[in-house]
Amino acid sequence: MFMNAGKPAGNSTSSQFANTLIDLLDQVRYRRVSVDEQFDPVYRLRYEAYRREDFIPVNSQQVTRDQFDELPNCYCFxxxxxxxxxxxxxxxVVTPEQPYSPCMSVWPDVLQPLLDNGKSFIDPGRFTTDFELSLAYPALPYLTLRIAAMACEHFPVRYCMSAVRPEHTAFYRRVFNARPLGDERTYADLAFPMQLFTADVPVIRDRVMDRYPFFLSLPEERAALFGSSPTDLVAIAPSARQAQRLELMEKVG
Structure with missing residues (x-):
């Protein structure tokens, strides 16, 4: 369906890729997971994805959930x-007042100084996919990481931190202009190393949105996804198409 979807090259190819993704977003919905739903399908998807590559041990409940899912600054989708x-x-959402996240547990020596200086950041993780649908939709990483892009718009943060497997670092460099910040370390029960990458949100925002307008969103979508009542939410339709029109109108006007 998406030829060379992971590596758009050149302005015309990038534009075609972006338009294709915006069209695909018409079929996409985002749903926030309630912390009270211990057996939500998302936790089963995590388990299946990690077990498929033998990254975690077998457990009888067939869910992957950890202490970080219980934190008040956690958002899961x-x-x-x-x-x-x-x-x-x-x-x-990691702030001086809420300094807890997976990346903080692995690289406290690197990240605590940022918090001490009053900086905040988004720490996205637990990115897992359905195997069959990942083959059918090679652009699925973009559709999924759109959540992190929206979070960087919604919350007053300076950075987006990512614990990245070594084989995925090229993607984060290319798409988000991310740069390594910490050395390779092992996280929790995952049987592979991760490297800490960071993107400076105010620096990269316009370039990323210009090249990948499917990351755009309206404030109403972000408020619906990241508001304070996740148990009242249903699946939310993306607003990238409308947000792109508004950005173009502002540039022309």
Missing amino acids: GVYIGGRLASSLRFH
Whole structure:
């Protein structure tokens, strides 16, 4: 469906890729997971994805959930395409007042000085996909990481931190102009190393949105996804198409 979807090259190819993704977003819905739902399908998707590559041990409940899912600064989401759960992502909003997240637990020596200087950041992680749908939609990483892009717009943060597997670093460099900040370390029960990458949100925002306008969103979508009443939420439709029109009108006007 998406030829070379992971590596748009050149302005015309990038524009075609972006338009294709915006069209695909018409089939996409985002659903926030309630912390009270211990057996939410998102936690089962995590388990299946990690077990598929033998990254975690077998457990009888067949869910992957940890102490970071319980934190008040945690936001967890499922991404649905055509009504099917395709992928999931969670993130933490890390501030001097709420200095807890997976990245903080692995690289405290690197990140605590930022908090001490009053900086805040988004820490996205637990990005997992349905195997069949990841083959059908090679651009699924973009659709999923759109959640992190929206979070960087919604919350007053300076950075977006990402714990990245070594084989995925090229993607984060290319798409988000992310740079390494910490050395490779192991996180929790995952049987592979991660490297800490950071993106400076105010610096990269306009370039990323210009090249990948499907990351755009309206304030109403962000408020619906990141508001204070997740148990009242249903699946939310993306607003990238409308947000792109507004950005173009502002530039012309």
